Amino acid sequence: QVQLHQWGAGLLKPSETLSLTCGVSGGSFSGYYWSWIRQPPGKGLEWIGEMNYSGITNYNPSLKTRVTISLDTSKNQFSLKLTSVTAADTAVYYCARGPYISVWGQGTLVTVSS
Amino acid sequence: EIVMTQSPATLSVSPGERATLSCRASQSVGSNLAWYQQKPGQAPRLLIYITSTRATGIPARFSGSGSGTEFTLTISSLQSEDFAVYYCQQYNIWPRSFGQGTKVEIK
Numbered sequence: 689q690v691q692l693h694q695w696g697a698g699l700l701k702p703s704e705t706l707s708l709t710c711g712v713s714g715g716s717f718s719g720y721y722w723s724w725i726r727q728p729p730g731k732g733l734e735w736i737g738e739m740n741y742s743g744i745t746n747y748n749p750s751l752k753t754r755v756t757i758s759l760d761t762s763k764n765q766f767s768l769k770l771t772s773v774t775a776a777d778t779a780v781y782y783c784a785r786g787p788y789i790s791v792w793g794q795g796t797l798v799t800v801s802s
Numbered sequence: 803e804i805v806m807t808q809s810p811a812t813l814s815v816s817p818g819e820r821a822t823l824s825c826r827a828s829q830s831v832g833s834n835l836a837w838y839q840q841k842p843g844q845a846p847r848l849l850i851y852i853t854s855t856r857a858t859g860i861p862a863r864f865s866g867s868g869s870g871t872e873f874t875l876t877i878s879s880l881q882s883e884d885f886a887v888y889y890c891q892q893y894n895i896w897p898r899s900f901g902q903g904t905k906v907e908i909k
Contacts, residue, residue, distance in 0.1 A: 723898075733838075733846065733889055733900040746896040749803065782845055787893035788836035790857065792845035 690715035692793040694783045696768075700800050706770040710783030710793050713764065717741045721786035722759060722766040726779040727795075734779075738786055739766065773800045804828050804892050808901035814909040821877040823904045825890035830870045834894035837866055837875045840903075841886045849888075850875065880906070 696708035708724070723738040737747035739757045747755050756769045770777060778800050783793035805828040815821045825835065833853040838846035848857040850866035853873060863878040877884055885908055890901040 732902045733891075735891075735898040735900065738898070748897045787834075787898065788848060788851040788891065789838070789846070790848050790851070792847075795845050 690785060690791050692783050692785065692791055694781075694793040694796055696781075696796055696798075698796060698798055700773050700798065702774050702800060702802055703772055704800075706768070706773050706777065706781075706798055708768045708781055708783070708796055708798075709765055710767070711763075711765050712785075717759065717761050717764070721746075722757070723784045723786040723789065724757060724768045725782045725784055725789070726777075727782070728776075728779040736768065736770075736781075773798075775800050803897055804831060804895055804899050806890055806892055806899050806901035808888075808890055808904045810904060811902070812905045812907060814907050815880050816909045817882060818879050819909075821880055821884075821906055823875040823877075823888055823906070825868075825873040825875070825901050827871045827873075827892055829895075831892040831894035833869055834892060835866070835868065835873050836891045836893065837864075838889045838891065839884075839886045840889065846889060877906075 691713045694710040718741040721738040724736040726734050739745045754771045759766045780795045780797050782795050785791040807826045809824045835853045837850040840846040854866040865876045867874050887903045887905045889903050
């Protein structure tokens with residue numbers, strides 16, 4: 689049974705870089721897309737991007753200039769970096785296994801506030 | 803970018819009744835459509851993938867249908883635990899995209 693556990697800073701100031709990591713246990717990286725999805729408070733789900741085992745990434749065009757997703761298979765982890773955050777980036781961030789999301793992390797509330 | 807539009811925004815249903823949720827894509831997504839259920843304070847849960855395949859452990863009262871641009875999630879007889887927000891997602895084309903959600907509430 690694959691499980692995802694994520695961690696990272698929950699409070700950022702505007703212009704800082706959001707950094708989250710997701711640990712994968714109980715399964716292999718191959719054959720899946722390792723994804724990040726976010727959900728602003730009281731709103732719907734927004735797909736941020738994903739990386740597959742071969743290192744191919746796909747990003748949401750609305751975030752593409754600020755987002756980097758990386759995979760560290762030696763540590764069974766993948767990560768999200770989002771630069772130059774603003775209040776609009778305040779959301780619960782989920783790591784997930786895609787392309788349809790069969791496994792979700794527990795979610796991390798990231799608040800951007802001065 | 804494919805825009806997913808769900809209707810209605812809110813559906814009021816009595817326990818035991820049937821609920822029908824719609825999801826429309828702005829262009830064809832083939833059969834690459836999934837449905838999720840989300841309860842307050844929880845991560846979403848996968849219900850259906852490839853339009854009509856139930857995920858592991860999902861009760862048979864949940865069913866999906868459709869193809870191309872029009873999709874439906876049907877809950878045949880609503881149980882108390884089914885009152886939640888439901889999202890559709892296309893994973894046929896990048897960027898992947900979600901609908902805005904349908905809230906199923908108790909009538």
